[in-house]
Structures are given as structure tokens and as C-alpha cells.
Amino acid sequence: MTYSMKSRSLVSINDYSKEEILHIIQLAAEFEATPHPGLLDGKVIATLFYEPSTRTRLSFESAINKLGGRIVGFTDSSSSSVTKGESLKDTIKTVSNYSDLIVIRHPLEGSALYASEMATVPVVNAGDGANQHPTQTLLDLYSIQKTQGTLEDLNIFLVGDLKYGRTVHSLLMAMSHFNTTFNFISPKELQMPEEYKMHLDTLGLKYYEHLDFTDIVSRADIVYMTRVQRERFSDPMDYEKVKNVYVLRNHMLQNTKPNMRILHPLPRVNEIHTDVDQNEKAYYFTQALNGVYTRQAIIASILGLKS
Amino acid sequence: MEKRKQLSVSAIKNGTVIDHIPAKHLFKVISILGLETFDHQITFGTNFESHKLGLKAIIKVADKYFSEDDVNRIALVAPVAKLNIIKDYEVVEKYALKVPKEISGIVKCVNPQCITNHEKVTTKFVIIMKPEVALKCHYCEKITDQEQMEIQ
Numbered sequence: 010m011t012y013s014m015k016s017r018s019l020v021s022i023n024d025y026s027k028e029e030i031l032h033i034i035q036l037a038a039e040f041e042a043t044p045h046p047g048l049l050d051g052k053v054i055a056t057l058f059y060e061p062s063t064r065t066r067l068s069f070e071s072a073i074n075k076l077g078g079r080i081v082g083f084t085d086s087s088s089s090s091v092t093k094g095e096s097l098k099d100t101i102k103t104v105s106n107y108s109d110l111i112v113i114r115h116p117l118e119g120s121a122l123y124a125s126e127m128a129t130v131p132v133v134n135a136g137d138g139a140n141q142h143p144t145q146t147l148l149d150l151y152s153i154q155k156t157q158g159t160l161e162d163l164n165i166f167l168v169g170d171l172k173y174g175r176t177v178h179s180l181l182m183a184m185s186h187f188n189t190t191f192n193f194i195s196p197k198e199l200q201m202p203e204e205y206k207m208h209l210d211t212l213g214l215k216y217y218e219h220l221d222f223t224d225i226v227s228r229a230d231i232v233y234m235t236r237v238q239r240e241r242f243s244d245p246m247d248y249e250k251v252k253n254v255y256v257l258r259n260h261m262l263q264n265t266k267p268n269m270r271i272l273h274p275l276p277r278v279n280e281i282h283t284d285v286d287q288n289e290k291a292y293y294f295t296q297a298l299n300g301v302y303t304r305q306a307i308i309a310s311i312l313g314l315k316s
Numbered sequence: 317m318e319k320r321k322q323l324s325v326s327a328i329k330n331g332t333v334i335d336h337i338p339a340k341h342l343f344k345v346i347s348i349l350g351l352e353t354f355d356h357q358i359t360f361g362t363n364f365e366s367h368k369l370g371l372k373a374i375i376k377v378a379d380k381y382f383s384e385d386d387v388n389r390i391a392l393v394a395p396v397a398k399l400n401i402i403k404d405y406e407v408v409e410k411y412a413l414k415v416p417k418e419i420s421g422i423v424k425c426v427n428p429q430c431i432t433n434h435e436k437v438t439t440k441f442v443i444i445m446k447p448e449v450a451l452k453c454h455y456c457e458k459i460t461d462q463e464q465m466e467i468q
Contacts, residue, residue, distance in 0.1 A: 119431040119455025138429050
């Protein structure tokens, strides 16, 4: 099969078909098994970070460096021409001349799609505000595949802020290709939006909603934790009521399945107690490492260096 | 009686009559069609009683025939509006609006964090029915519903 990711921007996880997602995951495994130090020789990748995001930026830069590529760009907008009032369009048009691919992180929603329309080279979205962050989703999928040996027929628990959390929305969309059963655990105020439940209904996929952790977690293959943020609640009392309900502790893992793994997009605050870190089911730090291989796979396939 | 009702906004010899506009959206329709820049004779009437709409408005533009694309854009706020083409005081053609699939410009995205509200980007929406007309932003994917529509 031939894949058409070459020269195509990656703005949203919905830009990739099931086959293309599987292809990236397979390629990520190949990069993990075999380093390709000279693959990006002579290539220049622009990393334009309009807001600081240390983890995502270092992950991309590590991926590029390990493949021998060169990086140009900036790490926050105060060190760029934005301070002189340059528009995103003008920056993108200019940077297109200097690079083979642009990685962009921007606080405004839709900025990455707009950048991809203005650029003459492919654009990879490294997060546009609360909207999309597709490389995070692909590394989540690679982590699930690695720990479970498959993406098909799994039982996935999404926990915490399911209303505003972009990572859980994109993960749901991507996993809906694979006959997943979903369990949503969240406070009432932060439940999964209707549009996503409707999407699952249309596909005939099962999902269950819960207000707290119960023994049901013993059925999980993956528990995906997210932060419940204080600023999401209009009434501070509501936050106080729920803030400790969605905290995962080591003793809660006793009856869980042996293959179960805990994922978290990081940064963690208190939603996973540090006593979980030593448990072999805690996978969130390895998950971050998987991000490097996944981003290598994405960049290499967009530049047409790996098929 | 019927005749008196017709004449509550004066008749035109040639041109277009747009009827069945919800009264509260009259000024949005005026903006969408850009009537403020026209030098044709235009008559507006509003707050007429209507069985369907409660209160309706009507616009008569003398010597002007709109293209279908132009006029369909008002379906965003007045989906049941009817167009009457007038020639020599007679209605020669009468048609309903078609809601377009996509729309560029005209409306502002409701999301303050959308790129289109910060850069000079022409807005672009896919029109969805939920069940009333609503707009899904091509860029930020957020939905602007009829009540939130602000004409640019």
C-alpha cells in the first residue's frame, strides 16, 4: 500500500485515516528499534513556538536532532518578530523560504490550519490553543499499541476533565477506528460533550459514564488521566467538592488487569499520587519518550524519507 | 383588505421584494446584503404581524435583481424568507431561499480565541443544521449559532 502523507500538513488527527495512523505507529516502532542518524541530513525544520511548551518543543527538537536535521525557530513569541507586530501570515510566508517543514505551536485556535494554508512547505501542528494537538494523540496511540500489542477491542477509561480536554477528544476520535469500549469518569460539570457521544453512537461503539472511580476500573486496559483544573468551575465550592475524587492512588490499582497501563499527557499536578509512580502500571514517563519516536515517524513520512 | 396589506409598504415598479424576514433580524439582513451602500430606492417595513414568524419585516429594492449566491446568504438569519421578482408591478417569479453549504466572510466567529478574530483572515464556515442554521468555523471548529451571529 502507498501512503500519501508526503508533503501533507498534519493539523488535526482527523487528517489521517485509520491506515495512515497505523502506518505512523509502525514507523515509530521502526525508529525505536533502529536509529536513523543521517535521515534528515541537509534538512532544516522550523520550530515556531508562539507560547512556551517545554515538553513538546524538546520532544520535537530531540526527534529532529537524533535524525541529523537542523533546527531554526524561536521558543516563545517575545524572541520573534511578533513583538514588532508581524502577522502570522507574514512570518509563515517568510519561514517557508528557510525550511523544509514547519512545526508550529500557537495559543490561538485555528492558527495551525491557517498557517498550513499560507505556507509553501508542510506544517505540523504542535498545539493550537484548546483545539488540536495531533502528535500527542499519535504518541498516545503508539503507547497503547506498545503496551497492549494491539489497538483493537480495548476498554479505555478517560478520567478527569472530559469537557475541555483536547487530548481526550482527539484520543476518542482516533480510537473510534478500533472498536474501542469507552468509560468516562468525570464530575458532572466536565462530562464528555454530546457531539463526541453522538459520534460513538453513530459508529455503534459502547460507552459508559461514571461520576467516580469504582471497582469498574478493574476492567480497564488503559486508564487515561487528565487534570481537573480549578478555573473550569464557575463556583469554587464545586471544585473543592470534586478535587480529590479524581485522584489515582496506588491502592486503587490492586484488582486491575495485569496488562493495564496508566497514561497521562503531562504535566501532572496531583491527579496521580506519586505513590503510583513506582507501580509497573505507571506508563506516563515512557509515554513521553514514545513521543520522540512518533514525531520522528511523522516528520520522516511527511518529508517522504520513509515509506 | 388584501390590497391594503400589500400597500403598507409602497409598491415598486421593478425590482426585488424580500418577504418573511424575522423582524428581529431585519438589520442583519440589511448588512448581509450590503444595502447600506446601495443607491437604489429601498423601502423597509418591519413589525408586521405574521402567522409564521410572529413579527416579520419586508424589504423592497427598486431596479435590483440579486444573484442567487448573494441572496442565499441571508438564509443564515432568515431561512424562511421569500423572494419576489417584480416587473411592471407584477410578481413574475417567487422563490424560497436555499441554505448554502459553506460561507466565507460576512459573519464573525464567536470564539474570541479563534485566529480569525486576531489576524486579517477571511472567516469561513461550514453550515450545519442543529436543527436551526448554525456555523462551524473552518479554522477553530467552534460553532456560532444564530443568536450569536455578528455580521462583520
